[in-house]
Structure formats: C-alpha cells, structure tokens
Amino acid sequence: MADKTQALQQQVYAALAEERKLSIVGGGSKAFMGRQTDVETTPLNLSEHTGIVDYQPVELVLTVRAGTPLKEIDAALAEHNQCLSFEPPHFSARSTIGGTLACNQSGPGRPWTYSVRDQVLGLRLINGRAEHLHFGGQVMKNVAGYDVSRLQAGAMGCLGVITEISLKVMPRPASSLTLVLAMGLDDAIPYMNRRAGEPKPLTGACWFDGKLYLRLAGAQSAVEATAHYWDGDVLEDAGNVWAALRDQRLDFFAGDTPLWRFSVNSTAANPPLDGNWLVDWGGAQRWYRGVGTMADMEPLAEAAGGQVSLFRGGDRSGEVMHSQAQPMQQIQQRLKQAFDPDGVFNPGRLYSWL
Amino acid sequence: MSTPTIDRAELARQFRTFIDPAFVIEDDETIRPYECDGLSMYCEMPWLVVLPETVEQVQQAMRLCQEHKVPVVARGAGTGLSAGAMPYAEGVVLSLAKFNRILEIDPLARTARLQPGVRNLAISEEAAQYGLYYGPDPSSQIACTIGGNVAENSGGVHCLKYGLTVHNILSVEMVTVEGEKLVVGSDALDGCGMDMLALMTGSEGLLGIVTEVKVKLLPKPEQAQVVMAGFDSVQNAGDAVGGVIAHGIIPGGLEMMDGFAIVAAEDFAQAGYPRDAAALLLCEVDGTAEEVQEHIEQASNLFRSFGATSIRVSQSEEERALLWKGRKSAFPAVGRISPDYYCMDGTIPRRHLAYVLTEMQKMSEHYGLRVANVFHAGDGNMHPLILFDANVPGEFERTEEFGGAILAMCVNVGGCITGEHGVGVEKIRQMAIQFDDLELAQFHALKAAFDPDGLLNPGKGVPALRHCQEYRSLEHKAHTAEA
Numbered sequence: 116m117a118d119k120t121q122a123l124q125q126q127v128y129a130a131l132a133e134e135r136k137l138s139i140v141g142g143g144s145k146a147f148m149g150r151q152t153d154v155e156t157t158p159l160n161l162s163e164h165t166g167i168v169d170y171q172p173v174e175l176v177l178t179v180r181a182g183t184p185l186k187e188i189d190a191a192l193a194e195h196n197q198c199l200s201f202e203p204p205h206f207s208a209r210s211t212i213g214g215t216l217a218c219n220q221s222g223p224g225r226p227w228t229y230s231v232r233d234q235v236l237g238l239r240l241i242n243g244r245a246e247h248l249h250f251g252g253q254v255m256k257n258v259a260g261y262d263v264s265r266l267q268a269g270a271m272g273c274l275g276v277i278t279e280i281s282l283k284v285m286p287r288p289a290s291s292l293t294l295v296l297a298m299g300l301d302d303a304i305p306y307m308n309r310r311a312g313e314p315k316p317l318t319g320a321c322w323f324d325g326k327l328y329l330r331l332a333g334a335q336s337a338v339e340a341t342a343h344y345w346d347g348d349v350l351e352d353a354g355n356v357w358a359a360l361r362d363q364r365l366d367f368f369a370g371d372t373p374l375w376r377f378s379v380n381s382t383a384a385n386p387p388l389d390g391n392w393l394v395d396w397g398g399a400q401r402w403y404r405g406v407g408t409m410a411d412m413e414p415l416a417e418a419a420g421g422q423v424s425l426f427r428g429g430d431r432s433g434e435v436m437h438s439q440a441q442p443m444q445q446i447q448q449r450l451k452q453a454f455d456p457d458g459v460f461n462p463g464r465l466y467s468w469l
Numbered sequence: 470m471s472t473p474t475i476d477r478a479e480l481a482r483q484f485r486t487f488i489d490p491a492f493v494i495e496d497d498e499t500i501r502p503y504e505c506d507g508l509s510m511y512c513e514m515p516w517l518v519v520l521p522e523t524v525e526q527v528q529q530a531m532r533l534c535q536e537h538k539v540p541v542v543a544r545g546a547g548t549g550l551s552a553g554a555m556p557y558a559e560g561v562v563l564s565l566a567k568f569n570r571i572l573e574i575d576p577l578a579r580t581a582r583l584q585p586g587v588r589n590l591a592i593s594e595e596a597a598q599y600g601l602y603y604g605p606d607p608s609s610q611i612a613c614t615i616g617g618n619v620a621e622n623s624g625g626v627h628c629l630k631y632g633l634t635v636h637n638i639l640s641v642e643m644v645t646v647e648g649e650k651l652v653v654g655s656d657a658l659d660g661c662g663m664d665m666l667a668l669m670t671g672s673e674g675l676l677g678i679v680t681e682v683k684v685k686l687l688p689k690p691e692q693a694q695v696v697m698a699g700f701d702s703v704q705n706a707g708d709a710v711g712g713v714i715a716h717g718i719i720p721g722g723l724e725m726m727d728g729f730a731i732v733a734a735e736d737f738a739q740a741g742y743p744r745d746a747a748a749l750l751l752c753e754v755d756g757t758a759e760e761v762q763e764h765i766e767q768a769s770n771l772f773r774s775f776g777a778t779s780i781r782v783s784q785s786e787e788e789r790a791l792l793w794k795g796r797k798s799a800f801p802a803v804g805r806i807s808p809d810y811y812c813m814d815g816t817i818p819r820r821h822l823a824y825v826l827t828e829m830q831k832m833s834e835h836y837g838l839r840v841a842n843v844f845h846a847g848d849g850n851m852h853p854l855i856l857f858d859a860n861v862p863g864e865f866e867r868t869e870e871f872g873g874a875i876l877a878m879c880v881n882v883g884g885c886i887t888g889e890h891g892v893g894v895e896k897i898r899q900m901a902i903q904f905d906d907l908e909l910a911q912f913h914a915l916k917a918a919f920d921p922d923g924l925l926n927p928g929k930g931v932p933a934l935r936h937c938q939e940y941r942s943l944e945h946k947a948h949t950a951e952a
Contacts, residue, residue, distance in 0.1 A: 173711035174818050174849070196717060219659060232664055233636050248908045254816040255629065255848035256888035258622050258671045259896070259903050260912055260931065265635065265667030274663065286717035308577050312601070314688040315757060336759035380656035382578040399658045420656030436661035442649040447663065449918035454911070465662055 116166035118180065120239075120247060120278055126159055127245040127276065127459065136462050139272040141182050142209030145218050149271050151431040152463040159276060161213055167191055168279060169253070176236065176253050178281040181213025188212060192284055200228040200285035205362050213277045219269035222361035223319040223330070226311070226381070226397045228285065232268035239279040240267070243455025253281045266450075272461045273469050274454040288318070288332035292339070293356070294347030298327045300385055304398045308382050311397045315341045320397040321360060323367055330357060360395065367393045367402070373429030375412060377401040380420030388415065402426075409434050436466060444468065471922060473559055475537035477516045480561070484519050487529050492520035492567075503562050506547040506554040507609070510811075510865060511894050515542070515556030520564045524642070524650060524680045527563070531678065532648035534561060540927045541646075543674040545586060545617030548609040550812060551893030553621065553673050557927055563678065565616050571595050572681070579686045580639060580656070585616025585679045589623075592684065601686035604631035607889070608797065616679045622671030624889040626722040626796075629847035630755075631687065633889070635670040642681035643669065646920045656683070668915075673891050674926040676919040690755035693721060694765050695792045698772040699746030699779040703727065706748035707822040709775035710846045713752065716771060718764050721755040723847030724796050727826065730803070730841040730854070731795075737802030740795030743779045750777075750846065751796055753789075799843045800854065807839070807856035809865075813872050815879030816888035819849045828878055829853060836871040838864075850888035851879070877902050892930045900930075901937035909934055 130137050138156040140146075161182035169178040172195040179188060185203055192198050202222025203215040214220075216238075221230040237251025240263070250263035267277055298306065300322060307320040310329060316337045319330030329347060331338045342349065350356065359365050368374065377386060381398035390405040399421075409425065416423035422437035429435075439447065444466075451458070451469055463469070473480075477495075484493040494500055495517055505512035516539075521527050534541050540560030547554055556562045568584035571591065575581075576599035581592055589610040593602040606625035607613055613623070619641055624633045631637070640654030654666040669676060700706040706725055713720065726734065726742075726749045735742040742749055750772065754764040769780055783789035795802075803810050817825055826842060833840045839856040853875055857868040876886040876899045886892070886899040900909065912931045916923070932940075 171818065171820065173715045174820065175714060176818070195715070219664070226658060229632070229636065230659065232659070232667060233632065242911060246907045246911075248911055249904075250908070252816075252883075252885045252903075254818060254884050254888070256624055256633065256816045256845070256850045257885040258889060258891055259885050259887050259900060260892070260908075261676075261915055262622075262635070262667045262671055263911070263915070265664050268664040268667065269659065269661065270663035286714075286719065289717060305577065308579075312576065312579055312599075312688050314600070314691050316760070334756070334760040334763045336763050337757040340757060340759045378655075378657040378659055380578055382575070383656075396658060422655060422657060422660045424661050439662065440651065442645065442647075442651050443653070443665070446645075446651075446918060447665070450663070450915065453914035453918045469662075 117163055118166070119164040123159065123161070123164060123276060123278065124241055124245055124247055127241050130157065130459055131245060131457060137459050138461055138464070139276055141211035141214040142184060142207060144207035144210040145214050147427050148218055149464040150435050150467065154462045156462070161211070161276070162209070164278065172197060175284050176281060177284050178253055178279060179212055180279055181277045182211050184208065185210050185212060185215065196287050197284045198287045199234070199282070201225060201231045201234055202228070202361050203231060212280055216268055216280060217270060217272050217277060223321060223357055223395055226399055227318045232265050234283045235264045235268065235280060236283055237281040238264045238267065238277055240275040240277050242275040243457055243459045247278065251281065255283060271465045273451060273465050275460060290335040290338050291330065291332040291353070292342050293319070293350040293353035294329045294331070294342060294345055295350045296327045296347045297325060298322070299325065300392060300394065303327045303394065304382065304385065307397045310345070319357060322394040323365065328356065365393070367391060367404070371428055372404045373406060373425060374427040375403040375405070375407070376424050376426040377403065377416050377419060378421045379416060383419035386415035386419055413437055434467060471538045473537055473539045475539065480537065480539060481517055483533055484517065484530065488519055488521050488526055494518040503544065503547070503556060503564070506549040506552060508550050508552045508893070508895055511552035511555050513556045513558055515558065515560055515562045518562040518564060520567050522567045524644065527644045527678055527680055528648040528650060530563060531644050531646060534924060535646055535648065535922070538922060538924065540924050542926050543620070543678045545614035545620070546588070546612050548613040549617060549621060549891065549893065550814070551887065551891040551895040553891050553893035553926070553929055555894055565614070568616070568680065574599065576601065578656070580683055581686055582681065582683050583615050585619070585682060586614050589613050589615060589618060596686050597689070600689050602689050603684055604637045604687050605634050608800070615682050615684065619670055619679050619682055620672065620674050621889065621891045624850070626724060626845065629723060630719045630721050635667055637685050638666065638670065639683045639685060640666065641669055641679050643677035643679050645677050646922070646924055650680070651677070654683070671891070673893065673930045675916055675930050676925065690721070692758045692761045693753055693755035693789065694761050695783040695789050696752045696765060696768050696772065697742070697781045697792050698750045698752070698777040699743035700748045700750070700776060701746065701778050703748045703826050704823040705776045706750055707819060707846070709750060709772050709777065710819060712771045712775050713768055714847070716767060718754070718768060720752045720768070720847060722751065722753040724751045725749065725844040725846035726796065726799065727842040729839070730799050730843050733802040733806055733841060734795040734799045737805060738795040738798045740791050741781070742795050746778060751792060796843065803841050803854045803856065808858040808860065811855045811857060811868050811872060813853045813855065813875050814850070814887050814890040815876050815884055816848070816850045817879050817882050817884035819846065821882040825851070825878060825882060829875060832871055832874055836867050838868060838871055845888070849884065873899060894929055897929065897932045898936070898940045900932050901940050906934055906937060909937065
C-alpha cells in the first residue's frame, strides 16, 4: 500500500524532457490486448501504486489507487457484503482496477448490473503535460465539467495515466441460482432477449456448447419464485461456471486460435461464420474463435449493429479495433492532442493513428 | 471567441433559403419566450431563433454559422435550471422542438430510437404497451426532452437503482460545429476505444447538437410500494438511509424532506405527512411481488430501529401515488408560500447531511432568507429551495450569494456543485471551487477538440480562467470574514 503519485509524475516529466515514450503497465494481465508496435517505450509501472484510499460502505463509494489488484478490492468489499457489480475479469491474480477501467472490462452481469464505465464516479489522472488532475468526484451524481472519467474507459491509457478511481459499489445479492437449458444458438438469442424483457431478477444470460445459462440473483424469495416459473434445470456449482466465463478460463477460450469479440445488438442474428461461438451479455457480446481479418469481420459486426475487435491472438501489428468514421477519428486525434500533445502515452496501442 | 462576420438581417435571409421562413424568427415579440430557460432570472435576447425540421437543415445551419462565426445555442424544451439554454446576444438559438417523433420501439431488444425533441414521459407512455419504460425520470419529465436529458445527463428520483441518462442510452447522432453528422455509440452496449458517448452525455450543448438518441428500455417492475417514515431529527433520518443501504437494499427511490418542506408539501397536497416531523423519508421498493414484500418489511423494521416516529406503508397504487404527490409537488408548494424561490443542486456524501443542514440553517439566518430542503437521499443530491422576493431590491443578489455559499460547502465536505441541473451560466463561478486552473484548462482543450472557435453555447459550463482567480480570492475573503 503506497502512494507513488509523485514518483509517477516525475517519470512522466523525465520522459517529456528526454523525449521518450511510455507504456503504462499495471499488473500486466492485459498485455495481450491492443496493438503490438515497433515504437520503443519505457514501462511506467503502477503495480506499486496500490491501496484503498477511502471506502464508505453506507455511501456505496470506494476510492482506490489504480494499481490495486482486483482481488484486494473484492476482499475489502466482501467484509461489508458488497462487491464490484460489474464483475471485472481477473485475467490473472495481478489484474488491477486501473487496467480494468482503461480496457473497459466488465463481466457477465454487465447488461443488468452496470459496467465499470457506468460505475466510475471520478478519477485522478496524469496527463501528457505531467499535470496531476482530478475529474468527477466521490458522489453518485456529479455533472460539473465534462465526463473525463468515463472517457477513459476503453482509451487504453492513450489520454493519460489513471492514478486513482472512485467507484460506486453495490450490495452482494442475497441469493443466486442458475438455470440451464439445452438449446441451439439461433434459438438461444431470441430466448434470452425475451427473458430479459420480463421483470425478473435476471443478472446473467450466456450460451455455449449447446446450452443456455440464465442466472437469477437478488432477494431470495424473488430468485426462488422465478426459478419456479421458468424452465430449466438448476445448475450445481454455478458460481464457478460464471467466474470461469468472466475470467475466460472456459475450454472455449483455450488455445491459440484468434479470439474475436463482437459487441452487437443483443437481438441480432449471429454473424454467418463457421466455427466456435460463445454468447454472453444476453446476446450483446459474442465471442468467435477463427482466422480472419478485420476487413472480413467489420461488415459482419456492422450488420449486427455493433463493432468487432481482435481480442486475443492473431496479427496484432495491424489494427485490432473496429475502425472509426473519418470525422470521429479526427476528433479522437484532437482529443489525444488535447490530453497528450507529445504523444507520450501508449503510442499506437489502441489504433495506429493514435 | 471571435465576433460574427455577418449581420443579423443577412443571416436571417440566408437561413430562410433553407428553413421554412415562418420558423426563422427575427421579431422581438416572438423571440421573447426564448430569452431564458427554466431559470428565468438569467435572460438574454438572441439575434435569431431558428426551428429546423430535418437533420440536413441542422447541418446546413451549423455550416452557415461556422462560416460566419455566429454562436449557436441549442434548445430543447427550455426546462433546464442552470441557464444552459440562455441565448447568446449576437447568436442564434437553434430549437429542436420540431424533432418530436418516436422513430422506432424494438420491444425484443428493449430500445427506442427517438428524435431529440421527444418528451421524456412520452417515451415511457409509448413503451408501456410492451411492458417497458425509460428509467431516468427528472421532475420536469412531462415537458423536458430526451435531447436536453442527454445534454444535462439528467437523473431523477430513481437513479440510485436505475442510473442517470449516461447509463440508459446506447447511441446519439450528433451534428458537429462543422456541420458533419456523426453517430456516437451503436446498438451494442459498448464500442472500441475511448468512451465518446459518455463524453457527449452531460456536455451541455458545448460539443455538438444531438439530432437522434437511442435509449434502453427496462421491463416495468411487477410491483412497487412505498414506506413513509417520519423522524424527529435529521440525523436519525440520515442514519436510517445509510442503514437501509448497508443492509443491502437498493430502493427504487429514496427521498428526504426537512420540516419546512414537509409542512409546505402537506398544506399543498394533503398527502398525510406528519406535520410535526423534523424529517420525512419516502422509500420506494420495486421488483417482483416476493422481493417487494421482503424488502418493505426489512425497510420498515430498519426505520423503526433508527427511531422513526411514524411509519406508513402504501397499501394500494392510489396510496402510493398520494405519498409521492407531496414530494413531487414540493416545488409548487414552496412557490405558494413565497413570491419566488431558487432551487439549488449540490451533491454531498450522505454522512455529512446533518452537518450541512445545520450549517445551512445558520446561513439562512445570516442572509435573512428562508430555505426548504428536498433531498434525493439515496444518492446525496440536495435541492435546497431558497425563498425570496425578486421585487425587493437586492434580495435576488443575496439569494445568489447564499446559493453560492451552499455549493462551496458541498465541495468542502467532498461533494460537488451540481448533481443533475448542470453548470450552465448559473454555476460557472463555482466551477473554480471544484476545479483548479490546470483542470479547467484541460476542459478548455477538450472543448477545442470539438469546437476550436468556441461557437457552441459560449459562456457556459467552463469559466474563462481569468475570472477564476478573481472569484476564488473573493470567496477566500468572504470565508476569512466569516471566521
């Protein structure tokens, strides 16, 4: 537990003075994400910048240094029967909250129990002028100034170094139960959408290996009553299945075949690609294992109302994120300029043009 | 910001070449209703008001204004409470009132595609046939529009559980200052790269003009029930709110009123509020029938254990509506006992509630102005209503000072100057309390990435740096004097 803000700020100063580029590293568990570039960079390591700065259970607010491991946060929240409702993936035991936000990573509950981006209330950030700035706050509602905090979600550090994050936390559901049904992919997608339209305590809906899994969580009476009305067998040891899905430890994720992430309209017909699929987020997040190019995949994602990224493996020297429309690309380049005029942070990690 | 390179008459003439001439408004009498928004103390007459009917016309209007460096203020229903839609004197008000169609509801995907001028309540009314509704419900929901909701990141009574506008939209189509059309977001829950949709939400018309919005719809809960609890101290009521949340219940709505507001609301609405209570809580629980029963019982017991002096649980939809009626009519109720009132909008960490209310009472005596408090207790968003009489010389100025002092106190206890009304013109000076010059400079740089000439809603949201030092030193002097 230590506040390394000054040391981090010093390193950014030094990099500016010496015209070096920096690659921001937390626990290193998401090093596989984003592009691989030839640009020479010095690591800016946040793994020592850890610790809970403030935690007020009755306020549902947690303020934490960006390098804090998720497991440390989970343990602190569990003492008060609370949790990070967005179920961040633990790609390793070292996964940090800063990396979770920078890469915008949320688990199976995301459509119902919010995303990391949704739960961010404020943050501190070192920009490309080595200025340590704060945005947002430690309260639920705050509309003063632009929402620079949520802008960081998915920016992969290209706008600055997140040093501290304030988050809304939630009570742990009192009880939980998972129903499983044998079903084909094409039937599962409308089925999970119909269930999501019912006022029941659904907090997870995924499909893989010919089975549909529906998770109910909340007040015990509500969970039990819904399980009684709905079809499906109660799954034993469900917690481990959802955790394995969240952390990508299921067999589906094993091996070196490229892993594509389609973030799409939850009701869209599945893209016509042969191979293995896994559907999560009630149909809104679809994982595909197979060889292809971004140029092949983008039209399929757009037809399904969303975007695609090459999440893991494959050729990472080209673009791995869905292309942006020209005017949007220009605005993002100007935003990069506004936050990091010398392009110090993570050059080319997100897009070759950023 | 540069001055326009075109005169008013010529600008009007050029607008009339592509917008229905009846909706290029130039005469003072017709412009007058546009001189202010819901915060009528701040007004300004613009050069022109235009009401385009198509996105192409909005694009063309932006290109024309960009070419001639004419400032543009976008306007929805004009219900905003921070003068965010106050016109610019040598500028154009671009009203989106004609964009009032619900374009599509997809019941299976639970989404609605809307023009920006669709009223907030109209979305839920239209979605009701599918058992769905739109979550955020600002008090002005009968009149306010979804475009304005996006600009302000509007909340409402139910946002502790269901979130703000930013949590309930999927995409917006916007027109940039250059007149380019841009889609931000998609039908998916997220996209690649930095979260531009979050940045647009709550940007108060400073980054672009919203021309279409896709929102998420939620299944209407099976049941909702309200527990009303009276307390003889604000401290107990505040602790009870913390108690419910610590117990693991996230109520659909959790509202508090102070003694003054209780009496005013009860006189107005006859909701059966305990007139002698120092604080009143309204706690609405929604969900499945089983869940509501379980949580209502738990909440009632918790309130008793925190010293509630009276408890009432709604037994019917009519009773639930009646209990809410008092809270929802708190503003007009206060309006009835005072010639004017000024609604503030700070947020605080809830644990400081008792301190903040006590200090506010002292300030009330200091300024000689009464104050009533209604409070979104679940999320810490306060709405102090300062009572004043605009016809008494100097009283509005004193009210503004009092309001400014309340906001400064919110920041001092770790809160913020605006929870849901936005900065607009109203709170622009207090931005210098919440943010330092480097942070404000970063905001300006961000704005310039969208709008380098500063033509979109100038003078709002983020103060010019040269004014901040001045304000901070004034504030410092005031505080030193008080001490």
